[in-house]
Amino acid sequence: MVTAITQGVKISVDTIYQDEHSNPESGHYMFAYRIHIENLSDYEIQLMRRQWFIFDSNGTVREVEGEGVVGVQPVIAPGDSYSYVSGSNLKTDIGSMRGRYLMHRSIDNTEFLVDIPEFELIVPFRLN
Template sequence: MVTAITEGIKISVDTIYQDEHSNPENGHFMFAYRISIENLTDFEIQLMRRQWFIFDSNGTVREVEGEGVVGMQPMIMPGDSYSYVSGCNLKTDIGSMRGRYLMRRTLDDSEFLVEIPEFELVVPFRLN
């Protein structure tokens, strides 16, 4: 698990290789990741947008950007957390992701960026 705190927002990421949804012979490696967002501040926040940078070990870099996460723009109260699971496919058996969320403080509608720490996507047999 990797974790980072930006502006009082704690982001933790766990990953798992999805063997049953992968096809290595055809260069298709599927990974799932679980993100937990913990609000350590004294104010309510809303996750507005996300931006991802996806790195494949063949040198390919993809950028994914859009509203919310998994179709939601969750509100997170002080001391609460929000978790979701999503996925990413690679063309090689090693890669990584990093990104950021655009958050909004509901108190004054101010916006700020929260970094998503870089995490590795590695097929288990590559770790031996």
């Protein structure tokens, strides 16, 4: 698990290789990741947008950007958390992802960026 804290928002990431949804012979490797967002600040926040950078070991970099996460823009009260699971595919058996969330703080109507720490996507047999 990797973790980062930005402006009182803690992001933790776990990953798992999805063998049943992958096809290595055709260069398709599927990974799931679980994001846990904790609001350590004193103010309510809302996740408005996401931006991902997906790195494949063949040198390919993809950028994915959009509203919310998994179809929602969660509001997270002080001391509360929000978790979700999503996925990404690679063309090789090693890669990584990193990104950021655009958050909105309702008390002063400000927006700020929260870092999603870089995490590795590695097929388990490559770890031996």
